[in-house]
Amino acid sequence: MAEKKQKKFTNPFGTVVESLYDLFDKKAPRYLLMTIMTAFLIYLPLSSSRFTQEIMTNLFFYVVVCLGLNIIVGFAGLLHLGYAAFFAVGAYTTGILSSVYGVNFWLTLPFSIIAAVIAGLAIGAPTLRLRGDYLAIVTLGFGEIIRLTVRNLDITGGAMGLIGIQRPVLFGIVLNQITHFYYLFFILAVIAIIVSYRLHDSRLGRAWEYIREDEDAASAMGINVVQIRLYAFIIGSAFGALAGSLYAAKMTAISPESFMFIHSVMILLAVVLGGMGKIPGVILGAIIVTLIPELSRDIGQFRLIIFAVLLLILMLYRPQGIWPERQGISTKL
Amino acid sequence: MTTWEIFLQQLFNGLLVGSFYGLVAIGYSMVYGIIKLLNFAHADIYMSGAFAGLIILGFLNPYIGNQWLGIIVALLLSMILVGLLGVAIQRVAYRPMLKAPRLSILITALAVSMILYNTVLLMTQGQYKPFTTGLTHESFYIGALRMTETRLVLLIAALALMLMLHLFITRTMYGKAMRAIALDRDTCQLMGINVYKIIAITFFVGSALAAAAGIMAGVYYGTVHFFMGFLIGLKAFTAAVIGGIGIIPGAMLGGLLLGLLEAFGTQIPFIGSSWRDVFTFVFLILFLIFKPNGLLGRMESERM
Numbered sequence: 151m152a153e154k155k156q157k158k159f160t161n162p163f164g165t166v167v168e169s170l171y172d173l174f175d176k177k178a179p180r181y182l183l184m185t186i187m188t189a190f191l192i193y194l195p196l197s198s199s200r201f202t203q204e205i206m207t208n209l210f211f212y213v214v215v216c217l218g219l220n221i222i223v224g225f226a227g228l229l230h231l232g233y234a235a236f237f238a239v240g241a242y243t244t245g246i247l248s249s250v251y252g253v254n255f256w257l258t259l260p261f262s263i264i265a266a267v268i269a270g271l272a273i274g275a276p277t278l279r280l281r282g283d284y285l286a287i288v289t290l291g292f293g294e295i296i297r298l299t300v301r302n303l304d305i306t307g308g309a310m311g312l313i314g315i316q317r318p319v320l321f322g323i324v325l326n327q328i329t330h331f332y333y334l335f336f337i338l339a340v341i342a343i344i345v346s347y348r349l350h351d352s353r354l355g356r357a358w359e360y361i362r363e364d365e366d367a368a369s370a371m372g373i374n375v376v377q378i379r380l381y382a383f384i385i386g387s388a389f390g391a392l393a394g395s396l397y398a399a400k401m402t403a404i405s406p407e408s409f410m411f412i413h414s415v416m417i418l419l420a421v422v423l424g425g426m427g428k429i430p431g432v433i434l435g436a437i438i439v440t441l442i443p444e445l446s447r448d449i450g451q452f453r454l455i456i457f458a459v460l461l462l463i464l465m466l467y468r469p470q471g472i473w474p475e476r477q478g479i480s481t482k483l
Numbered sequence: 484m485t486t487w488e489i490f491l492q493q494l495f496n497g498l499l500v501g502s503f504y505g506l507v508a509i510g511y512s513m514v515y516g517i518i519k520l521l522n523f524a525h526a527d528i529y530m531s532g533a534f535a536g537l538i539i540l541g542f543l544n545p546y547i548g549n550q551w552l553g554i555i556v557a558l559l560l561s562m563i564l565v566g567l568l569g570v571a572i573q574r575v576a577y578r579p580m581l582k583a584p585r586l587s588i589l590i591t592a593l594a595v596s597m598i599l600y601n602t603v604l605l606m607t608q609g610q611y612k613p614f615t616t617g618l619t620h621e622s623f624y625i626g627a628l629r630m631t632e633t634r635l636v637l638l639i640a641a642l643a644l645m646l647m648l649h650l651f652i653t654r655t656m657y658g659k660a661m662r663a664i665a666l667d668r669d670t671c672q673l674m675g676i677n678v679y680k681i682i683a684i685t686f687f688v689g690s691a692l693a694a695a696a697g698i699m700a701g702v703y704y705g706t707v708h709f710f711m712g713f714l715i716g717l718k719a720f721t722a723a724v725i726g727g728i729g730i731i732p733g734a735m736l737g738g739l740l741l742g743l744l745e746a747f748g749t750q751i752p753f754i755g756s757s758w759r760d761v762f763t764f765v766f767l768i769l770f771l772i773f774k775p776n777g778l779l780g781r782m783e784s785e786r787m
Contacts (some may be wrong), residue, residue, distance in 0.1 A: 287720050291767060294713075298758075306600070452605070457595075458598045
């Protein structure tokens, strides 16, 4: 408690970017820009290649999972290192129900959320009472355990994974084109953004912010710290599971290797890079993490080292991220 | 084999693997005790230690061979090298962050871990490297227990390192300073202790022990690979929690206990070795629910 220092907000990018951020914080320009963006993104598949659509679909998917993780890491200030596991919980729930039991895709979604809530409770309830660092290692372990479990069990197809997950049907159309999934993930991303904003501005969102800034004061004001944190953990997990279900439907085949530690790290990287807690920042982070590897396929294996060095430098010199939350200065575990 | 023989064999296996866990767990526990940081890079330091040992042994081989003499010299050299690596990491990535929000320092630790891991991955092309030694694998019996010279020496060496560390912590001024900083860093600074120097020494000792464990694991399993740190890191952390994080004898005890639990746990029907890692993790969760302060830990009330 003694060493609580608040860093003054400094912006190395200069006043131009700063004033752009300011502009975006005002309602009218933000809505204008969002409308233009939406219109452009709806129009995009009509005039672009399959490759572009594939990348954009992947980007929307990343936006959803990053916003989900942002609820846990950004809003509530809890370090989560096994997010890919929750994404696997959703994907496998849908996969098993769909390919083994032949359940309609849309009906598997509630089950996927229920499974994620149960997993979130099992991990969160014991560890959220303790110091924040325990959560980091337990989630890291959980990620690995889920991977090992789906590899060892028969129902999950072992190391081979699951194949033959049914395509979802919407209004009598079987969704099997990349354009279909482009719009599906686009809608999901829009919903995720709206839900994130609504959560951020809600009573719950304020409680998260309060706990993140000063746990003891929040507790003294009558906020049940463990319970409120658990909400963040569960809501974030449900986001991940939902995205995982749609991922399973898009891929129609999933294997344990799709949910490795490195995916959790990339999602975390996007959230931290963009600016924890700031929704446009997180979206920016998701764009950076998905697009840079696509644009720079040549560097290949060096990519992760470069990302890691970038993360280190960013943390040392600009721990708030590229587009940080304005009032929230210290993110304390 | 009779039940008794299986029991003895598993007891020995558990102690040996557990002593590796213990050596790595000490590093987690020391760093956590002194700056309350969960050092994610520690598992990768263990892995780097194994590779440093392999490389040094390769250089030494033409001069002093790759039997015990060569291994011991390689062990000492790579302990020093990796210890210095730990100090360097501490200086670059952790020291500037000591006063920053806790989430930031955890993320720099993660970044360091990724850098080490991916560097070795690139250097080895992701392949398993044989850890070639000139040791014989002849086995002999002590009572009903079948054993090799290598395994016996490894166990004794691991226990000797733990004993040396214990003496260092309890009998020297540096050890005393470490324990004092763990209690109250600000007061130590006022008392004229060079806190940063002691933190650097802590990182040196912790990293050197992890390197030793890495080389021993290399000698024991016969191969090293870039991924070897990940699981043992998780398990060593579990060991540190079992013993009570921040308490060094606790880390040793936790490591040995976890090794034994794994060795006997996999003998239970229906669990088997493919579930071994899941078993460890379930144990971690149970400990966090029922005894979060660990076996040797005391209840701590947080000061405002």
